[in-house]
Amino acid sequence: KREVMTGIGPVPVKVPRVRDRGAGEDKIIFTPSILPRYLRKAKSVEELLPWLYLKGVSTGDFTEALGALLGPNAKGLSAKTVTRLKADWWKDYEAWEKRDLSSRRFLYIWADGVYFKPRMAEEKQCVLVIVGADEYGRKELLAMTDGFRESTQSWRELLLDLKRRGLKH
Numbered sequence: 001k002r003e004v005m006t007g008i009g010p011v012p013v014k015v016p017r018v019r020d021r022g023a024g025e026d027k028i029i030f031t032p033s034i035l036p037r038y039l040r041k042a043k044s045v046e047e048l049l050p051w052l053y054l055k056g057v058s059t060g061d062f063t064e065a066l067g068a069l070l071g072p073n074a075k076g077l078s079a080k081t082v083t084r085l086k087a088d089w090w091k092d093y094e095a096w097e098k099r100d101l102s103s104r105r106f107l108y109i110w111a112d113g114v115y116f117k118p119r120m121a122e123e124k125q126c127v128l129v130i131v132g133a134d135e136y137g138r139k140e141l142l143a144m145t146d147g148f149r150e151s152t153q154s155w156r157e158l159l160l161d162l163k164r165r166g167l168k169h
Contacts, residue, residue, distance in 0.1 A: 001013070052130060053086065054083070067072070076092070101142065101166045102166025102168075103166070104132075104140075104166075105135065106140075106142070106167075107133060107135055108130075111129070111131075113126040113127070113128050113129070113149075114127045114128075114129055126150060127144060127145070127146055128143075128144065128145070129141070130159075130162065131159065142162060142163065145157075160168060
């Protein structure tokens, strides 16, 4: 029996015991498809965590914030868990940032620099964003990086990166 954290709070789930049979290469291992091994949080809760992080909730405050949202029994969502998840998010971002675009076709491309009200460490720092639209009108974020005042050099580096990943004009 284990608890799975869901959007409505922890839900106790009883997993039946199944004996694995066989030995060596012939061993049959049972893996339930409804409740994967080690699952402790529902997908909706996993999706809530990056949203809270991006909204400015600090790692140390996650337990309190999630307790308020999910109830006092919000277990398994400690600062250590959030730190581990942030490392996973960073790996996902790096993979996204390096994905191959050679097989994709975009009819329209928009490029813009986005400035935020609270200036971070440096003045005139912005986020350079490139969005493409395919023949069906579906929009996709193609690239995003920090830049200095939308400088020619910042845009050049971003556009050359898209070209290296296979985006054609």
